Amino acid sequence: MNTHNTCLLLIGFQNDYFSPNGILHGVVEESSKVTNVLSNTLHLLNCLEQTSVLIVETPIFFTPGYKEIVDPIGILQTIKEVGAFQEGTEGSQTIDELSQFQNRILRISGKRGFNAFVNTNLNEVLQQHAITNIILAGTVTSVCIDSTGRSAHEQGYQVTILSDCTSARTVFEQSFYCENIFPLYANVITHTELLSQLELSL
Known part of the structure; x- marks a missing residue:
């Protein structure tokens, strides 16, 4: 893994x-606090x-009335x-905390569900930049992070999920996915371990 072929994907x-x-x-508050998701992610962004x-960034949006959501x-x-x-x-x-990095964050719109690859041009953008490694940060661990991570793996990307930059609906769910689910298809590390792998100073 190196900085030239790596993408940090921010979800939620x-x-x-x-x-x-x-x-x-309230859905992710406790889990986010326990793992210091926001402060860890901001530290990572500063280093990168x-x-x-x-x-x-792949934010999720719905039109008024939610016509995109059927049944x-x-x-x-x-x-x-x-x-x-x-x-x-x-x-x-x-969130306002990311505004200081707005010139470095590429926003890809179109996300309407769990998987950031669906209804977006994310894959095309990654290919244009010759990306082979995808790093996931954000929420919700058991939903959008898992769905996007699996899809990335199935499309041939090397997937890394940051255990201290992701949050779930409960603390138990966070630890369960990081220990038992994500390792089935991804590397699970902390953001400081990622910086070390990229040979960047903390």
């Missing part, structure tokens, strides 16, 4: 998850800012019921 860093006023903040690592179940049903991630709302916006 939006107000509805990470802002104290976010509609779904001057490198050639491709940094991509929803599970978390998508919850999103629709509570009115989360509606395009144009404060809750759907990227």
Whole structure:
């Protein structure tokens, strides 16, 4: 792995998850605090800012009325019921903490579900940049992180999931996925271990 063929993919860093006023903040609050997801991710971004690592954000948006969601179940049903991630709302916006890196983060729109490759041009962008390694950070571990990670693996990318930059619905779920699910198709490391592998100073 090196900085030239690596992409850091940021998933779910939006107000509805990470802002104290976010509609779904309570879903990931405990897990995010235990692993210090936000501070670890910001530290990672600071270290990567001057490198050639491709940094991509794939926010999820829905139009008012959620016409994109047909017969929803599970978390998508919850999103629709509570009115989360509606395009144009404060809750759907990227968290303010990432604004300092806005010139380094490439936003890829179109995500409407769990998998960041579906309904987006993510794969094309990765190929254009000759990316072979994908690093995942964000939330929710058992949903968007897992779905996107599996898809990336199936498409031939080397996948790494950052255990201290991802958060789940519960602390148990976070540890269970990092210890038992992700290792089936990905490397699971901390952000400091990633920086060491990339030979970057902490």
